Amino acid sequence: MSDSASPSPVRPGPVSSSNNRGPGGPDHAAAMDRMYRLTRHVYDVTRRYYLLGRDRLLDRVATARDSATLEVGCGTARNLIKLAQRPEPGLLYGLDASHEMLETAARSIERSLGLPQAPLPSGGGDREPIVLRQGLAEQLDARRMFGRDAPFDTIFFSYCLSMIPTWPGALEAAMANLRPGGHLLIVDFWDQADLPTVFAAGLKRWLSLFHVHYRPEVHEALVDIGRSGRGDVQFESVARRYAYIASIRKT
Numbered sequence: 001m002s003d004s005a006s007p008s009p010v011r012p013g014p015v016s017s018s019n020n021r022g023p024g025g026p027d028h029a030a031a032m033d034r035m036y037r038l039t040r041h042v043y044d045v046t047r048r049y050y051l052l053g054r055d056r057l058l059d060r061v062a063t064a065r066d067s068a069t070l071e072v073g074c075g076t077a078r079n080l081i082k083l084a085q086r087p088e089p090g091l092l093y094g095l096d097a098s099h100e101m102l103e104t105a106a107r108s109i110e111r112s113l114g115l116p117q118a119p120l121p122s123g124g125g126d127r128e129p130i131v132l133r134q135g136l137a138e139q140l141d142a143r144r145m146f147g148r149d150a151p152f153d154t155i156f157f158s159y160c161l162s163m164i165p166t167w168p169g170a171l172e173a174a175m176a177n178l179r180p181g182g183h184l185l186i187v188d189f190w191d192q193a194d195l196p197t198v199f200a201a202g203l204k205r206w207l208s209l210f211h212v213h214y215r216p217e218v219h220e221a222l223v224d225i226g227r228s229g230r231g232d233v234q235f236e237s238v239a240r241r242y243a244y245i246a247s248i249r250k251t
């Protein structure tokens with residue numbers, strides 16, 4: 001089976017897999033691997049205190065027996081595991097640039113759900129509760145990466161878009177892989193405009209250590225999706241503009 005037909009969540013080589021096509025791809029994936037190599041082991045415990053709004057975003061993800069939901073930048077699969085615990089989770093998919101994170105995700109899924117999570121590509125994903133694949137958000141391709149003929153019903157980014165230098169490509173790829181009427185959801189750091197100035201300045205400096213940057217241009221791009229008629233766009237604030245949740249219903 002070729003790499004492109006069945007991308008693997010596990011690390012096939014020292015740097016990255018063939019899912020990172022184009023200039024900069026393997027570099028970004030390798031940077032994510034370096035960043036999370038050690039921290040992935042304490043990720044879920046530490047992040048619960050400052051990745052606010054994730055559960056509120058999950059409340060807005062509608063699943064049904066035959067729905068298809070993708071998290072881009074799924075990390076340890078914390079969010080997908082929560083969805084999988086619903087009575088009707090539908091089909092769940094996770095994409096991440098980091099092989100390291102995906103290894104932790106696969107172990108966490110098996111531990112939390114008590115179901116076998118394939119460590120190697122299985123092709124159809126029939127026995128996997130959550131189908132994990134390594135690759136870059138900006139190169140998302142439902143067919144090539146997940147073997148799906150149909151686009152997704154819901155795609156969400158949870159504290160991922162702010163880490164991607166080529167975020168416009170990630171946004172476009174998500175829109176292209178969403179069915180008409182499908183739902184794109186984003187939770188990410190906002191401008192902290194309603195928080196005390198000293199706290200907001202310190203937070204921005206600290207986040208930059210983790211390659212995380214508030215990007216006003218992302219908001220503008222999302223507003224433009226609404227203006228151009230490509231989607232119905234709504235924003236809500238989490239904890240005094242610490243974070244935002246954007247909801248885009250594709251037209």
Ligand SMILES: C[S@@+](CC[C@H](N)C(=O)[O-])C[C@H]1O[C@@H](n2cnc3c(N)ncnc32)[C@H](O)[C@@H]1O
Pocket residue numbers: 028032047051054072073074075076077078079095096097098101135136137138157158159160163164
């Ligand atoms: C801050 S973590 C968030 C993990 C998870 N979404 C959560 O809410 O806990 C960001 C994740 O995005 C992934 N990531 C960063 N850039 C990416 C890209 N270009 N394509 C896919 N995943 C990416 C990282 O490897 C990391 O696992």
